[in-house]
Amino acid sequence: MNESKNLFSELFRKRSKYAYCFLLVQLIGAVFIAAWLVSSTLGNYTASPWKEFPVVYVLTIFITSFVLDTIYLAYSSSKVEKVNRSQTWRLAPVSDIGLYLANTLSALFSFIYLMILQVLIITVPEFVYDLFINDHQDFSNFVSLLQRVGIDRILETALMFVLVGAALYVTVSFLNFTSHSLAEFLPGTSSKLIVNLIRLVLIIVLSWIMIDFIDNVLPQMVGIFEGISHGINRKMIEELIIIFSYDIVIAGINLFLINRFVEAESNK
Incomplete structure (x- = not known):
């Protein structure tokens, strides 16, 4: 520890x-x-x-x-x-x-x-x-x-930026860990094409998920700063929970991959 x-x-x-x-x-x-x-x-x-x-x-x-x-x-x-x-x-x-x-x-x-x-x-x-x-x-x-605007909405927005930043970190690691793990299980020239195709599919899927997040989150941020809505912003809370869950799930997968499959590369 x-x-x-x-x-x-x-x-x-x-x-x-x-x-x-x-x-x-x-x-x-x-x-x-x-x-x-x-x-x-x-x-x-x-x-x-x-x-x-x-x-x-x-x-x-x-x-x-x-x-x-x-x-x-x-x-x-x-x-x-x-x-x-x-x-x-x-x-x-x-x-x-x-x-x-x-x-x-x-x-x-x-x-x-x-x-x-x-x-x-x-x-x-x-x-x-x-x-x-x-x-x-x-x-x-x-x-x-x-x-x-409300202090609660400002804090929600700040937390959103943090969670989106965390999502970027875990997503990049997930793509790298997955591609390296597949490369080790599928050695040879022919497997590189498969690895690249799987990586492309993963990027498309994760990009679609992130775009869906952004499409729903950005209007909420605009609403916060313009003071459009009042009271509890339930939609923002839902988006925070979704992105937090995404971060936890992808981070958990990364922990499993780095502990079992991901090896270090030689320093260049």
Whole structure:
């Protein structure tokens, strides 16, 4: 148990550095984007456009966070698979199941950590700007927005992002584990075609499932942020349960595969 915790801590520290790098790129990029927006757009409507730079900067960070988080998920999932198949990491004094859990959870927690940092970067400068420059107007609007949308809906949406991120991690591992396991059971040139066909079928099936999730989830997210519905959002709760169940089932299959069939690859 202690070995798994130590491995989780080591991997989390490693992935936190990736999160810092992604966040730094986002902050620098947001400066240039916000400066361009202020100089090229707001200059035509106000005499002092640079006074609005902090607001534009915060909005730019908020909008680019969705793109950056998606890229981070894709990047970190590739790192997760390298650890799962690495001979060096598989020699760690921990079981294969412990390695998989520590590896996947550390990536997921680093994703959550990145989102928390983004929230802090968005809210803290905005509050400082509002406190010293804007006479608390933005803070009042923010409180009004929270009351209209509801803390419960915001938490539901945050949980949805986390579960979708977890779904990506377990899905990528499932595809890799399954293809490698089939390759070992079906050796030879002819079996590679079968493996690729089965992998393609799995991708199509899982993609169909994920698309079905997205088609049902995104309208709910829009409804939350627009404050369309009130009271308990039963549809969102149902979607959370479905995606959570998907994560648990696929993760359970991955645990079985890595414990019984998936072997490490030689380091290159």
